[in-house]
Amino acid sequence: MTASDQVPAAPGDAGPSPADVLRAEHISKRYGAVTALRDVTLHLGRGEVLGLIGDNGAGKSTLLKIFCGFQQPDTGRIEVNGEEVTLRSVMHARSLGIDVVYQDLALVNELSVYHNMFLNRELVRWPLLSNRSMRRIAAEHLAEMGVHMPSVSVPVASLSGGQRQAIAVARAVFANAKILLLDEPLAAMGVKEGAMILDLVQDLKRRGDVSIIVIAHNYGQVLEICDRVNLLQHGAITLDKRTPDTSVEELNDIVVAEYRRAMEERQRSA
Amino acid sequence: MSDTVESGATVVGGLGPGGGSGARQLLLGRLGGFGRQREATVLVVAAALLLYFGLTHTSSFVSETNAADLLSEIMAPIAIIAIGEVLLLICGEIDLSVGFIYTLAPFWTYFAVVDYHVPALLAVIIGLASGVVVGWVNGFITVALGVPSFITTIGTGFVLLGVALVVSHGEPFEIPPISNSVGKYLGVPGNPWQWAPLIWAVLLVAIFHVVLTRTRWGLYTISAGSNLLGAREAGINVGRIKYGNFMITGFMGALVGLQTAFYTNNVDPSAGGYTPMFYAVIAAVIGGTAMLGGSGTILGAFLGAVVLATLQDGFDIIGVNADWLGIIFGGAILVAMIANVQLARLRQAGRTL
Numbered sequence: 001m002t003a004s005d006q007v008p009a010a011p012g013d014a015g016p017s018p019a020d021v022l023r024a025e026h027i028s029k030r031y032g033a034v035t036a037l038r039d040v041t042l043h044l045g046r047g048e049v050l051g052l053i054g055d056n057g058a059g060k061s062t063l064l065k066i067f068c069g070f071q072q073p074d075t076g077r078i079e080v081n082g083e084e085v086t087l088r089s090v091m092h093a094r095s096l097g098i099d100v101v102y103q104d105l106a107l108v109n110e111l112s113v114y115h116n117m118f119l120n121r122e123l124v125r126w127p128l129l130s131n132r133s134m135r136r137i138a139a140e141h142l143a144e145m146g147v148h149m150p151s152v153s154v155p156v157a158s159l160s161g162g163q164r165q166a167i168a169v170a171r172a173v174f175a176n177a178k179i180l181l182l183d184e185p186l187a188a189m190g191v192k193e194g195a196m197i198l199d200l201v202q203d204l205k206r207r208g209d210v211s212i213i214v215i216a217h218n219y220g221q222v223l224e225i226c227d228r229v230n231l232l233q234h235g236a237i238t239l240d241k242r243t244p245d246t247s248v249e250e251l252n253d254i255v256v257a258e259y260r261r262a263m264e265e266r267q268r269s270a
Numbered sequence: 271m272s273d274t275v276e277s278g279a280t281v282v283g284g285l286g287p288g289g290g291s292g293a294r295q296l297l298l299g300r301l302g303g304f305g306r307q308r309e310a311t312v313l314v315v316a317a318a319l320l321l322y323f324g325l326t327h328t329s330s331f332v333s334e335t336n337a338a339d340l341l342s343e344i345m346a347p348i349a350i351i352a353i354g355e356v357l358l359l360i361c362g363e364i365d366l367s368v369g370f371i372y373t374l375a376p377f378w379t380y381f382a383v384v385d386y387h388v389p390a391l392l393a394v395i396i397g398l399a400s401g402v403v404v405g406w407v408n409g410f411i412t413v414a415l416g417v418p419s420f421i422t423t424i425g426t427g428f429v430l431l432g433v434a435l436v437v438s439h440g441e442p443f444e445i446p447p448i449s450n451s452v453g454k455y456l457g458v459p460g461n462p463w464q465w466a467p468l469i470w471a472v473l474l475v476a477i478f479h480v481v482l483t484r485t486r487w488g489l490y491t492i493s494a495g496s497n498l499l500g501a502r503e504a505g506i507n508v509g510r511i512k513y514g515n516f517m518i519t520g521f522m523g524a525l526v527g528l529q530t531a532f533y534t535n536n537v538d539p540s541a542g543g544y545t546p547m548f549y550a551v552i553a554a555v556i557g558g559t560a561m562l563g564g565s566g567t568i569l570g571a572f573l574g575a576v577v578l579a580t581l582q583d584g585f586d587i588i589g590v591n592a593d594w595l596g597i598i599f600g601g602a603i604l605v606a607m608i609a610n611v612q613l614a615r616l617r618q619a620g621r622t623l
Binding site for chain 2: 124
């Protein structure tokens, strides 16, 4: 079983549908001599949680940067809610409801939870901040999302990694994000912490109005929360399956087989 | 992985049932981090110093003349400049040129009145505006051209000093009498106007304390210093915040320069310089502002200014040789910084436990 066997677009029941909120077709991206993405086609259904997995350098972050508007693809087209768009900037992508949550970039440690929730969208009774209203609304919103805090007035610095991640996700949803890109949401997190984020994602899935792409290394966690997985290898999607139809073993086998093949090739050419 | 699911079910969407971590977070929240603790510490030190000199040298220390010296002449300039430095340090920058803005600003006012017969009030505004302009230039070189502010402001500081020496030929001028109608509002010796600098300092500290803690400007200043990329990601115009804080600092430098000129009745190219700037930075740091950005308080810096001014004035009264001041100040900075770093380390340890 080599990577190329998987490529033919026979997506079966995982195929694109009119209900897709995000669709990317034939996306390619090169950095000088390096091809980061070659002819990537991907789709995300409404309310779906899609896992994007692959080794370091497979092109996951490049794809993420393209979806969040940070970089533009060399070729290919992107549709959001059925309309073709050119994602010009992070702000532009955000205005279309696409928001990315990076693990450690998102929050301002020295500010309180509620100030972070409202960052750059503060409620103001000029010239002063309406702290009381923000505190109340932030607490309500977090409770509604099942994120429990002893107080929203504590500085984010005093929270755990999982709590911070949860707040970052909650903030994006609060900002009306409809397509969430989670970059390694579970990296460097304990079991309990990870469970909290998994629950949060499950919760969002139940609400149904937010679609999520989870980028991760850990196949087990991905299979647990995602409806479907796409495997990226060397800049191309080599597998697209619903999670019940695959397993950690299968994904491992594919990646290991690919690695072996590459090693053999290298030895042969040497 | 099924383990994860199960444990996930027991800690439904949250922090786990244990109250321990919650209580710790609440406690940390109440203490409000470091700044507030530091304010309290500096307040105690300031009160102790005032009490000590007040009790041991009552006749000379507790007098109207000395109070004006201490609060208006020594403390107010440090406190006013420190407002700007606190804002800059929090957003990750510093202004080493502000003491030379101080030097040069009164010259523009002087020339406007003497050579161009500009009305005194307008001339003072020109002097203040010169500080804002230099602040903008500092911001431009730092933000738009990408030079670290430490270097930018060393450069602009030298240029400003050079200009002051060139235009003055190294000689001080006397304040033209006509401008004293305005000058008294900035502070001149004698009752009641000798209190003007103190009132300016208290007023500005109060205003900018509110700006830092209760407005968007303050939040964005903290964000820029704490998480520059994150602040940009959130769509905050970080450059604008930095420009603004450089301009505020420039204004403060010019204000202090004009105040000193009127108070001493002299426009002097040897006034200002690095000393008032360093005092202001020290006051900020003693008051709990982090040199690395992200946190700080203006009230703390004000209290820091009181401590420094009390030390300087008190030692003067006791008759301690001025040469000792450097040792005392240096020691105070080192103690404050060591406490700053070590307490932060303790707090970090407490969090990860």
